[in-house]
Amino acid sequence: QVHLQETGPGLVRPSETLTLTCSVSNYSIAIDYYWGWVRQSPGQGLEWIGSIFHSGAAYYNPSLESRVTISVDTSKNQFSLAVTSLTAADTAVYYCVRGGGLRLTMMLVAFWGQGTLVTVSS
Amino acid sequence: DIQMTQFPSTLSASVGDRVTITCRASQDIFSWLAWYQQKPGRAPNLLIYKASTLQSGVPSRFSGSGSGTEFTLTISSLQPDDFATYYCQHYSSSSQTFGQGTRVDIK
Numbered sequence: 001q002v003h004l005q006e007t008g009p010g011l012v013r014p015s016e017t018l019t020l021t022c023s024v025s026n027y028s029i030a031i032d033y034y035w036g037w038v039r040q041s042p043g044q045g046l047e048w049i050g051s052i053f054h055s056g057a058a059y060y061n062p063s064l065e066s067r068v069t070i071s072v073d074t075s076k077n078q079f080s081l082a083v084t085s086l087t088a089a090d091t092a093v094y095y096c097v098r099g100g101g102l103r104l105t106m107m108l109v110a111f112w113g114q115g116t117l118v119t120v121s122s
Numbered sequence: 123d124i125q126m127t128q129f130p131s132t133l134s135a136s137v138g139d140r141v142t143i144t145c146r147a148s149q150d151i152f153s154w155l156a157w158y159q160q161k162p163g164r165a166p167n168l169l170i171y172k173a174s175t176l177q178s179g180v181p182s183r184f185s186g187s188g189s190g191t192e193f194t195l196t197i198s199s200l201q202p203d204d205f206a207t208y209y210c211q212h213y214s215s216s217s218q219t220f221g222q223g224t225r226v227d228i229k
Binding site for chain 1: 123154156158165166167168171177186209211214215218219220221222223
């Protein structure tokens with residue numbers, strides 16, 4: 001069964017850039033599927049950040065698109081998220097996910113990482 | 123943007139109860155709707171996709187129905203393991219939106 005694991009800083013200062021990496025095991029991300037990121041602010045609901053296909057084609061939530069970049073490194077079987085110009089509103093648990101194999105299903109998620117809490121604070 | 127509205131936001135029920143959660147879309151989304159269950163401190167778990175298709179391994183007491191703008195998730199007989207928060211989600215090639223969630227707690 002595919003396994004996803006997020007790594008990155010737990011604390012980031014306002015205005016800085018957050019970079020998270022998702023390491024995937026038991027499946028080669030170069031073969032198929034969309035890979036993406038979802039976040040959940042403390043006590044709040046779920047928000048799609050963006051998704052990327054193994055080819056590198058990426059799609060983003062319009063509300064975050066100007067600050068977000070998702071990239072894929074098939075040689076390491078990893079994909080990454082960068083979020084710039086952080087504010088306290090970006091404090092959340094960030095999940096990496098595997099979506100479906102079609103653009104239609106890029107955010108139909110059967111596999112989730114355990115999530116990593118990122119706090120934006122000075 | 124397509125908005126997804128769930129109700130109720132909180133639901134109190136007892137073991138054995140039949141439970142129904144409603145999700146309404148701001149425009150026609152056909153059957154492109156999924157339901158997830160989330161327990162505290164855990165990632166969500168996919169229950170149903172394409173409005174009514176049960177994900178592999180999910181107990182048959184869960185069912186989904188609806189199309190267009192109104193959808194329901196039904197738990198036929200609530201079990202202790204089912205106390206959790208449930209989210210609907212519209213998915214498509216251009217839009218991904220979650221509902222705000224429905225918390226099911228013990229009466």
